[in-house]
Every structure is written in C-alpha cells, then in structure tokens.
Amino acid sequence: MSEATRTVDAVTEQALIAELFDLVRELHGKKQAEEIVRSFDGVFATHDSQAERMTIAEHWRDFYRLRKYRRLMRRRRPTYAERMTACSACGYPASHRHHLWNIQAHGENEVTIQLCPNCHELQHLMYNALVRDSAYSQKLALHVLASDTVKPETARMVLDWCRATIKYEIDNGWVEAYRATDDWVNQRLRWSEFVAKTATKSEPPPKTRTRKSSRASSKG
Ligand SMILES: [Zn+2]
Ligand SMILES: [Zn+2]
Numbered sequence: 001m002s003e004a005t006r007t008v009d010a011v012t013e014q015a016l017i018a019e020l021f022d023l024v025r026e027l028h029g030k031k032q033a034e035e036i037v038r039s040f041d042g043v044f045a046t047h048d049s050q051a052e053r054m055t056i057a058e059h060w061r062d063f064y065r066l067r068k069y070r071r072l073m074r075r076r077r078p079t080y081a082e083r084m085t086a087c088s089a090c091g092y093p094a095s096h097r098h099h100l101w102n103i104q105a106h107g108e109n110e111v112t113i114q115l116c117p118n119c120h121e122l123q124h125l126m127y128n129a130l131v132r133d134s135a136y137s138q139k140l141a142l143h144v145l146a147s148d149t150v151k152p153e154t155a156r157m158v159l160d161w162c163r164a165t166i167k168y169e170i171d172n173g174w175v176e177a178y179r180a181t182d183d184w185v186n187q188r189l190r191w192s193e194f195v196a197k198t199a200t201k202s203e204p205p206p207k208t209r210t211r212k213s214s215r216a217s218s219k220g
Contacts, residue, residue, distance in 0.1 A: 016061060138189075
C-alpha cells in the first residue's frame with residue numbers, strides 16, 4: 001500500500017467515525033451519547049486492522065442513519081390547541097394538521113395548515129387528481145364538487161393550497177410545470193364548470209346593472 005493510499009484511507013476512516021459520533025450525539029442525550037462514543041472508542045482500539053474498524057464503523061453509521069431517518073419521518077402528535085383550531089377553509093371548529101410540504105420529502109415540518117376532516121380529504125383528492133393522475137381521486141373530487149355541499153369559497157381555498165404545494169414542487173423540479181395551470185385544473189377538476197355553476201346559484205342574476213359602475217373597480 002502506498003503512502004498516499006494509506007493517508008486517503010485514514011482520512012476516510014476519520015470522516016466515517018466522525019459521522020458516526022455526530023449521529024450518536026444527535027440521537028442520544030449528552031451523557032448517554034458520551035458513554036456510547038467511549039464504548040465505540042474501546043471497540044475500535046481492540047481492532048488493529050483498519051479494514052475491520054471501517055467495517056464496524058460503517059455498520060453502525062448505517063444503523064444510526066436509519067434511526068435518524070425514522071425519527072425524521074415520524075409525525076408529531078398534534079396538540080389540543082392545533083386540534084381545536086378552526087378549519088382554515090370552512091371554519092369547522094376542529095381540525096387536522098395538513099403538511100403543505102409533504103413528510104416523505106421533508107420529514108416533520110412546520111409548513112402546515114389546519115383543515116377539518118372533510119376539507120382535508122378534499123385537499124388530498126384534488127392533489128392526487130392533479131399530480132398523481134389518480135382516476136380514483138379525480139372521480140371522488142368531482143363527486144364532492146358536484147354535490148352542492150361545499151361552498152365555492154371553501155373549495156377555492158382548498159384548491160389554492162393544493163396549487164401552492166404543487167407550485168413549490170414544480171420549483172423543486174419534482175413535478176411537471178403544467179400541473180398547476182388553469183387548463184390542467186379545468187381538465188382534471190372541471191373547475192370552470194364548478195365556478196360557473198356555483199356563481200349562478202349564489203348570486204341572483206344581475207337585472208339592470210349598468211356598465212357605468214365599472215369606472216371605480218379597476219382591479220382584476
Ligand atoms: Zn373544513
Ligand atoms: Zn394532509
């Protein structure tokens with residue numbers, strides 16, 4: 001073995017053990033972590049062969065990486081205060097935590113909104129219809145939208161959050177850009193149909209509204 005190879009291996013071993021110890025310190029309380037680190041030092045000291053030490057270090061590094069990953073993926077139990085927060089979409093007085101950044105990609109995170117069980121389901125149905133090409137979710141979402149039981153402003157809010165998530169995922173390159181467009185939303189959720197139908201229901205037909213009044217309202 002050349003001197004250069006030996007140096008590279010020593011650096012690799014040091015980095016491996018440093019990562020292992022960092023993981024131990026991240027996953028355990030201070031006192032326990034130092035005990036574990038000490039016992040690893042003891043184990044490494046009994047192995048003269050660098051290859052053996054690296055095999056051991058690699059095994060435990062992978063073990064602790066997995067534990068860290070599992071901890072990261074664990075959903076935090078919602079607090080009472082969160083559960084008793086009104087639904088952000090419809091106002092129902094109890095709610096679930098919905099992750100706008102999904103847990104699979106980000107682990108437990110604070111980018112959440114509170115949605116009641118119904119709005120929460122609708123959110124996931126819409127998302128799956130738009131992003132996962134799920135015919136099952138699309139059929140259910142269309143059924144809910146056609147039922148006349150969801151207020152248009154509620155459905156609009158749920159859709160807006162859905163699109164916020166999709167846009168974020170588009171920006172990260174995880175999802176194709178067309179999936180947040182109006183065309184796609186119309187195609188998958190018949191959104192303009194829903195808007196037209198609910199608009200004619202909630203507003204009496206304008207009888208003699210004059211065109212003059214448009215002067216003051218310049219916003220789009
Ligand atoms: Zn709701
Ligand atoms: Zn959710």
